[in-house]
Amino acid sequence: MMQTKIILAATALVALGAVSAAAQSDGPVKIGVLNDMAGLYADLGGKASVVAAEMAAEDAGLVLGKKVEVISADHQNKPDVGSSMARQWYDQDGVDLIIDIPTSSVALAVNEVSREKKKIVIFTGPASSDLTGPKCNAYSAHWAYDTYALAHVTGSAVVKSGGDTWFFVTADYAFGHALERDTAEVVKAAGGKVLGDVQVPINTADFSSYLLQAQASKAKIIGLANAGADTVNSIKQGAEFGIVEGGQKFAALLVFITDVHSLGLKAAQGLQLTSPFYWDMNDETRAFSKRFADRVGHPPSLDHAGVYSGAAHYLKAVKAIGTKDPDKVMAQMRAMPINDFMTKNGKLREDGRVIRDMYLFQVKKPSESKAPWDYYKLIETVPGDQAFRPIDKGDCPLVKKN
């Protein structure tokens, strides 16, 4: 009797396994949103990114005859958590596209999983330009922005306006190192000097010691190669120590609108920042942002907009060729120009880099802001082919050297 039960149970399990395995290749298109849901980067991405992906899924309607599924998970800013989640999603849960992944160290780990499994990943959150450089991957797309663009748009603008000596306060991991490296190159190429740097553990509450070191360096510009709550804390505490009164300026190299909201305009006014998106730029961005805000309660950050844009382009590609096959879909995504509310004639390059226009914004003074979240004014538009690294300069093994 016991033996019969065991045999029956085993058969049922095997049948279940067989059914779910079959379901993966014929099943609906599944998108997995992987990001930081509860830590220092939760506001720029987080649960709202899932909403953005769901909006893209809804707008695409039926893809391959079925509704698109969206799932999500928290990578906790840990590369091992992120890569095991990616593995599970690709191998067992039938996920066809992983999207978002802020925190460059996690993104680099997931990039390797995507390369190994030959499955598609779209990076909207992370910054490191290595993703399309030495670590480039035929199955990845770096969608929104990267450290090279930030360095070249913000960095050049700051150097051009007289900021020729720099001191970096850097988040001590892949992203901070990449951002510092790319910006230092811009500074030096423009004839400026880097007077020093300090590597700060991610998620630090108190920057007073590092700000004192920056003050002591007498550099004209304090480059903040960090993001999220780290940037907010640096600027807030910088005000306390009279950094700006002392004649030095902050160059916040990566700022999201959620950071400006957290700082308040009084503290953030005058900051120059580079972004591929701002909710109030034109009628199209406003229309999307209103839809988003109705569901989430605030306008989208560049990451949220990027998740929608990336997911929508992927789904368009799948619909166009009628299959989920990763190689064919990647080829189709490269062949189709990217056109949506945030992108005009964007192009997905061979090395995985999406070439799009980048915008230099300045944070408004409190008196200039007429409504909640009315924070930026546009200073300059930099065309994509000037903002991003030329394809042959990145050491990407996929790019054939002529």
Place this chain on the structure above:
Amino acid sequence: MLSFLPHFALPPTPALFAQLLIGLINGAFYAMLSLGLAVIFGMLNIINFTHGAQYMLGAFCAWLALNYLGIGYWPALILAPLAVAAAGIVLERLFLRHIYRLDHLYGLLLTFGLALIIEGVFRQYYGSSGQPYSIPSELNGAHDLGFMFLPNYRAWVILASLAVCIGTWFLIERTRLGAYLRAATENPVLVQAFGINVPRMVTLTYGFGAALAAFAGVLAAPIYQVSPLMGSNIIVVVFAVVVIGGMGSILGAVASGFVLGVIEGLTKVFYPEASNTVIFVVMAIVLLAKPAGFFGRAA
């Protein structure tokens, strides 16, 4: 081999003094928070993991009071600790008093769970980037001490925390109330026989510990972001501080708070990459050499 010590260059003495001062200021927060923990552990034998959440609640009370009730910083310094103490007393009455007789681990688990709940609720409503809270106008600006500009607010933080720490020490070690408290820890039955209401003293002590955490939270609000994550970020370090000083020793908690703040400050100058971990390295060394901590009584 020395390549992993990239910043080993002694900064000029003025800069070093400035960093020491910064270390003292951070140490002031560690001291106040570990004081609350030490008081609660010493008197109640509860490892109060909710301490970090109570610190966060104090900061949020100040922020909510400012934004919804128009109550400024100075009244908030009194009101927030009172509010959080009241919440703590409710917690103690409902949950903690049932587990005093049990192993320490139960108290740790219960308070840890409560901390997660409180933090999760606030994170749900307020996100993780934090809310702005300005320095009160009376404390704006800085004084030029010659070797650095010391923000007035940070100077106030050192003074306020020293006052609170010394006041608490005096209360517990030199007053009759403190004597009752210490006696009740040693032998609650006998003390109760003398007519002293021990359960009420215990409840009030927990409230006092929570109030200390909330006071630290209000002090922190203008300089660190008022964020639901601020408690969990700091509480692990504070536990290390308390362990180093000796669980249950008030003097130990305060002294190690300041000393470790300075050590961490110096690490930020010479090897900033390790500033997150240096306190735990010290904790490991101290535990190997003196398991009860520097001032602790062997359990």
